[in-house]
Amino acid sequence: MKKVLLVLPSYTASEEAAEFAVRRAKEEKAALVALYLIAAGTADDVFETFSDIGFIGDRPSSQVSEAIMKEYRQRGYEELGKVQIKTMEEGVAFEPLMEAGEPVEKVLSTIEGMGITTAVLVKRKERAILRYFQRSYADEVAERAPCEVIVFAGGHGPIKEEKKDVKEVD
Amino acid sequence: MSVKIDTRPIWVLLGLKALRPLFFITLAASFVYIIGMPTPEGLTPEGQKAIAVFVVCLVLWVTNVIPLAITSILAIVLVPFLGVLSTRETYSLFGNEAVFFILGAFILAGAVMGSGLSTRVALYMLSRFGSSPKKLVMVIFLLSASLSFFMSEHAVAAMLFPIVLEISKSLGIRPGRSNYGRLLFLSLAWGCIIGGVATFLGGARVPLAVGILNEMTGRTIGFLDYAVAVFPLVVILLLLGFFILTRSFPLDIKGVEGAAEALGKRLRALGKIGYTEYAVGAVMVATVLAWMFLGRRLGLSSIALTSVVFLFVLKLVRWKDIEEYVNWGIILMYGGAIILGSSLHKSGAAEWMVNGVVGSWATSPWSVLLVFSLLALFLTEGMSNAAVIAVLLPASIAIADKLALDPVLVTYAIAVPAGLAFMFPMSTPANALAASSNYISMREMARAGIVVNVLAWVLFNLVAAFWWPLIGMGY
Numbered sequence: 001m002k003k004v005l006l007v008l009p010s011y012t013a014s015e016e017a018a019e020f021a022v023r024r025a026k027e028e029k030a031a032l033v034a035l036y037l038i039a040a041g042t043a044d045d046v047f048e049t050f051s052d053i054g055f056i057g058d059r060p061s062s063q064v065s066e067a068i069m070k071e072y073r074q075r076g077y078e079e080l081g082k083v084q085i086k087t088m089e090e091g092v093a094f095e096p097l098m099e100a101g102e103p104v105e106k107v108l109s110t111i112e113g114m115g116i117t118t119a120v121l122v123k124r125k126e127r128a129i130l131r132y133f134q135r136s137y138a139d140e141v142a143e144r145a146p147c148e149v150i151v152f153a154g155g156h157g158p159i160k161e162e163k164k165d166v167k168e169v170d
Numbered sequence: 171m172s173v174k175i176d177t178r179p180i181w182v183l184l185g186l187k188a189l190r191p192l193f194f195i196t197l198a199a200s201f202v203y204i205i206g207m208p209t210p211e212g213l214t215p216e217g218q219k220a221i222a223v224f225v226v227c228l229v230l231w232v233t234n235v236i237p238l239a240i241t242s243i244l245a246i247v248l249v250p251f252l253g254v255l256s257t258r259e260t261y262s263l264f265g266n267e268a269v270f271f272i273l274g275a276f277i278l279a280g281a282v283m284g285s286g287l288s289t290r291v292a293l294y295m296l297s298r299f300g301s302s303p304k305k306l307v308m309v310i311f312l313l314s315a316s317l318s319f320f321m322s323e324h325a326v327a328a329m330l331f332p333i334v335l336e337i338s339k340s341l342g343i344r345p346g347r348s349n350y351g352r353l354l355f356l357s358l359a360w361g362c363i364i365g366g367v368a369t370f371l372g373g374a375r376v377p378l379a380v381g382i383l384n385e386m387t388g389r390t391i392g393f394l395d396y397a398v399a400v401f402p403l404v405v406i407l408l409l410l411g412f413f414i415l416t417r418s419f420p421l422d423i424k425g426v427e428g429a430a431e432a433l434g435k436r437l438r439a440l441g442k443i444g445y446t447e448y449a450v451g452a453v454m455v456a457t458v459l460a461w462m463f464l465g466r467r468l469g470l471s472s473i474a475l476t477s478v479v480f481l482f483v484l485k486l487v488r489w490k491d492i493e494e495y496v497n498w499g500i501i502l503m504y505g506g507a508i509i510l511g512s513s514l515h516k517s518g519a520a521e522w523m524v525n526g527v528v529g530s531w532a533t534s535p536w537s538v539l540l541v542f543s544l545l546a547l548f549l550t551e552g553m554s555n556a557a558v559i560a561v562l563l564p565a566s567i568a569i570a571d572k573l574a575l576d577p578v579l580v581t582y583a584i585a586v587p588a589g590l591a592f593m594f595p596m597s598t599p600a601n602a603l604a605a606s607s608n609y610i611s612m613r614e615m616a617r618a619g620i621v622v623n624v625l626a627w628v629l630f631n632l633v634a635a636f637w638w639p640l641i642g643m644g645y
Contacts, residue, residue, distance in 0.1 A: 010608075042606050043606070045602070045606070046599075046602055046603060046606045048199070049595075049596075049599045049602040050324060050328060050599045050602075051497055051499075051598060052234075052237045052238060052239075052499070053238060053598070054322070054324030054325075054328075054330055054497075054598075054599040055239075055276070055374070055497040055499055055500035055503065055555050056322070056324050056325055056495075056599070057280060057494050057495040057496050057497050058494055058495055058497075059494035059495055060283060060325060060328040060495065061328065063328065063332065064328045064331055064332070064603065067331060067332040067335055068606055071335050071339075071607070073242065073341065075345070093612070
């Protein structure tokens with residue numbers, strides 16, 4: 001059975017990406033796997049800011065980063081819940097996943113481990129000049145994934161990628 | 171296993187890989203160059219070396235490539251190594267009263283947090299007075315500010331953040347899409363920032379500034395004197411800050427019943443107030459009163475440390491708890507900053523820099539206050555506020571000497587604006603927290619923050635011009 005992967009990062013959202021993924025899964029009679037990616041780095045950054053700049057002890061700093069992680073997990077359940085409702089409405093098989101950690105490795109291991117045929121990714125909209133100096137996880141996944149990859153720029157619809165394995169969607 | 175291929179241009183990849191080593195090599199080369207260049211007229215060889223250490227620390231504090239406290243250690247090592255101050259003199263500066271006051275204040279704040287007293291007070295105030303959307307935001311704003319009068323603003327932000335997150339959750343507002351969400355988190359951040367400049371306890375920067383002032387001139391600022399001098403600024407900033415917040419982000423919800431329920435539940439979960447909370451509260455109140463009325467006679471640090479001893483005598487805290495609430499890097503950071511300031515002053519480097527760089531425009535006391543307060547406000551947006559003080563204060567005290575201006579005034583002109591960073595997440599931990607919630611974007615924070623920053627600068631100088639003469643601090 002074909003499988004469509006929808007990746008939802010915690011720092012941006014795209015209704016269009018979710019709708020597209022559900023539609024694609026329905027058209028291809030595939031199952032939809034939704035992966036909510038928690039940006040663990042944000043909590044770590046806050047911990048370091050409190051510890052290194054605010055000179056706050058380990059316990060309050062940890063409590064703050066734990067609160068951030070808890071919040072992200074709750075948002076993850078909500079986002080996955082919304083996608084699940086869409087799949088139920090369309091009669092598509094659904095599997096939710098939530099992971100924290102290095103996004104590229106997490107997405108690639110999910111693609112390889114679950115035999116994903118199409119991956120739908122969401123990334124922040126970025127300025128062209130910044131592409132030279134920082135790469136989004138979506139760009140890296142698009143290059144390395146063994147399947148079709150479609151990238152959405154946070155809430156702005158699918159974007160064109162100049163790579164043969166990455167499709168543009170009208 | 172897949173092979174990772176980076177397709178960016180080779181010059182970009184090489185540049186990114188070489189960036190860190192290149193940075194340190196350039197910094198080391200600049201350091202050697204400054205030390206090796208012919209000593210300019212009017213500057214002593216020790217002064218030249220002190221300037222080289224100053225430049226290295228300034229760059230490292232601004233770029234934050236190594237932790238702030240480690241930069242301070244570098245200053246501690248380089249100052250005696252280059253012969254700017256003797257080893258004995260350098261390490262004796264760690265015995266500065268400011269360092270021990272900061273330590274005592276942080277331990278007391280740790281005890282207040284550890285006992286749960288601060289959380290109880292916060293939850294009670296929020297559930298008691300936050301009955302409508304506007305009132306709830308106002309309570310968060312004023313609560314953050316008033317708690318920051320008594321403990322580190324960073325500790326207050328850390329303590330209130332989970333509560334504000336729970337409030338936003340209970341109200342069902344969505345990150346990035348709700349004005350009320352923006353209001354809640356900016357109220358928390360701005361309240362902490364404004365309240366943090368009100369007393370010596372809001373952060374370590376004011377005690378640090380007083381420590382440097384004391385090392386350089388033998389003068390000091392009393393706990394109550396400081397609070398009285400900045401009182402109008404804090405009150406007006408709180409009023410204007412709230413006005414700007416509610417104008418920038420108009421209310422978009424009608425009720426806060428969900429929040430009241432969540433807060434009540436949390437408050438009930440705390441149970442009845444116990445002996446530890448009462449006793450810690452009593453020690454804290456007694457300490458603040460002693461700082462206010464006996465500070466000059468007994469010394470602020472002695473009072474702080476006496477209270478710390480009392481906490482242990484009364485079995486209110488354990489050493490293990492204190493270790494979890496206090497970051498010991500603070501002693502290195504502030505000790506190192508005082509050493510750097512003293513080395514610039516004692517070697518004559520501060521005076522030389524003032525004559526050479528700022529001598530032409532610094533012709534009147536008011537221009538000194540205007541420019542240094544602006545510089546402090548500007549620099550604190552990009553670097554730690556303690557670093558701003560270590561960088562600006564020695565030069566400003568030297569210029570005060572030159573103009574026969576009271577050095578206490580320039581200490582205020584740097585210590586107060588150095589705490590007013592409203593614009594960016596990297597400026598202060600409270601802003602970093604607000605941004606990490608995803609309820610407010612960096613752009614929104616900067617747009618609202620710049621307005622308050624400009625207002626804060628204008629207000630500070632108006633307070634200096636019109637309020638200070640009334641309390642005998644005129645220039």
